[in-house]
Amino acid sequence: MLDFNVSGLIPKNMEKRGELVFSENLKEIEDIFNHRKIPENGLSNEKIRLFLRFLSMMDTDKDPKSIRIGEREARIVSSVHDELSYGFCHGVGRSGNLIDPQPKAPGASIMYSLTNKILESFLKTLGIDVYGISTPVSTGMSISLCLCAARKKYASNVVIYPYAAHKSPIKAVSFAGMKMRLVETVLDGDKVYVPVEEIESAVKKEIELGNNPCILSTLTFFPPRNSDDILEISKICEIYDIPHIVNGAYALQNNFYIEKLKKAFKYRIDAVVSSSDKNLLTPIGGGIIFSKNQDFLKEISHCYPGRASATPIVSTLVSLLSIGSKNYIELMKNQKSSKKLLDDLLYDLSKKTGNKLLDSESPIASCISVNSNPVEIAAKLYNLRVTGPRGVTKTDKFGNCYTGNYIYDYIVMNAAIGVKTEDVVNAVDKLEKIIL
Template sequence: MLDFNIEGLIPKNMEKRGELVLNEYLKEIEDVFNHRKIPENGIDDEKIKLFLKFLSMMDTDKDPKSVRIGEREARTYSKIHEELSSGFCHGIGRSGNLVDPQPKASGASIMYALTNKILESFFKQLGLNVHAIATPISTGMSISLCLSAARKKYGSNVVIYPYASHKSPIKAVSFVGMNMRLVETVLDGDCVYVPVEDIENAIKKEIELGNRPCVLSTLTFFPPRNSDDIVEIAKICEIYDIPHIINGAYAIQNNYYLEKLKKAFKYRVDAVVSSSDKNLLTPIGGGLIYSTDAEFIKEISLSYPGRASATPVVNTLVSLLSMGSKNYLELVKNQKNSKKLLDELLNDLSKKTGGKFLDVESPIASCISVNSDPVEIAAKLYNLRVTGPRGIKKTDHFGNCYLGTYTHDYIVMNAAIGVRTEDIVNSISKLEKILL
């Protein structure tokens, strides 16, 4: 595309040497275009900036001879606007389809198509052979897109929701105007969960009432709420031929969740929603939707109204290019080690305080029972500059995901991807000072 004539300006040997350096510098960028997959090793920031600049310069708002008289011409008042959007001021998509190429935004359209190709290759590296799109909206709103697509394609009008005390998916159902049937949790030892047979009974009841249900299951959540048994739910949804959407907000960062997804995809899973910030270390505001059903992914993209900001998608692309598959797998390994350390330290602390390390299966978070107000303990941790822990009272029906009285007051602490070893050690040290 670029053809600079430098012949005769410098000696031939210097010309060849310069071209060698330039070609070597641009090789990683060229590989992104040619191979359209996540690089094994991350690309440095300067090259990513050049890559984004190159694409954004293809949009019509960069054309010095363009006569722009439309109501949407990517006019910006401040240079900061352009910097914050990486130059993609026209955004992505068209009013009828999120992934449609936009005539005024050739570069942004290429950027988005490349992002989705790279995202799919990333999932393939993780063992998930899926179709995927990066969305310019976070998890809750991405779930609403999936539900809207289920309503349009399958006529779904009721959402079967195994209860998890998370406002985003509950609001997502309300946002698309669908009714919800909550399936209540039960208590088993320290664990709160929803029996699969209760989910099936809820499906039967809705079908008997003449409704067309779909299931919104939860794969990732705070303990003591266990993950839903998405494999068994997927089997049930296949039997009853109803859509199944999975909320897997932070499912990509741990093999425990990935293995469950691999098994569930053998049955009925229409789409999984994950967060870009929780998994790919981006600023908040982006989502990842993936499925083995290419047609349903297309239906989801058709559910998005209007154009969208390119910035959340650019953030996803930047993370994928910057980390590369090798570094990401290393982060996944570190996350597993961090969780092991968190468990060991909390277990030791529980013995010192006379509390209990709660026996709940979670690869991300851990719980310890406390003998004083857990909300106050969490507040004290916050004042000691420790962010993240949740303090839940046993009478807090919402926080426990359980409508009865839970067995313990407790503190939940996380060891999510990107956490530092020193942060885990320091947080437990400060918690110990509060409890003892």
């Protein structure tokens, strides 16, 4: 595509040397176009910027001879707009389909298609052999898109939701115009979970009532709420031939969740929704949806109304190119080490203070019981500039995901991907100062 004629401007030996350097600098970018997969080693910021500018320069609003008389012509009032969207001012998609090429935006359309190809290669690197799309909306709205697709393709009208106290998926069901049937949690020691047999019973009852149910399960959540048994739920969905959407908001950063997904994908999972910011360290605003069923993914993209901002898609692409597969595996290892450190520190603190490190299967978050108001403790941590911890009282039925009183008041702390070791140490140190 690039054809620069520098012949005769400098001596031939210098010309060849310059062309060699130029080719070497462009090689990584060419590899992205040619192989369409996540690079093993991340690209530099300069090369990512160059890559994005190459593509954005292909959109019609960059054509100096373009005659633009439509109502949607990527006219912008400030260069800051251009910086925020990285030049993809026309956005992505068309009014009828999120992933359709946009005639006014050849560069943005290539960028989006490449992002999805690179995303799929990233998932394959993690051992998840699926189709995937990057979405311009966060987890809750991405779940809504999946539910709308289930309603359209399978006439689903009731969502069976094993109860998890998270407002986003609950609102997603309402936004999709569907009814919800909650399946209550039970308490087993410190852990809160939803029995699979109760989920199956809810499916049977809805079918008996003449409804077409689907299941929205939860893979990732704060302890003491356990992950849903998505393997058994997938078997149930296969037996009763009903859709299964999995909320796996931060499922891509730890092999504990990845292995659960790989096993469940052998049965019925129509789509998994993950967050780009929680897994790929992007700004908030984008989602990831993946599935074995390419047709269902297309149906999901058809449910998005109108064109979309390219900015969340660009953010996902930038992270994939910047991190690279090799570094992401290292980040996953560091996350696992950070979680062990958090558990060890909280266990030591529990012994000092007569509290308990709660039994939890979560590979991301840990809970410690406290003897005073946990909400006030969390507020004090916030005032000490510690962000993230949650304080939950034993009577908080929403926070506990449990309809009865829980055993303990407790604090939840996370050791998610990208956390710094010193932040884990300092957070627990400040907690100790508060509760001692």
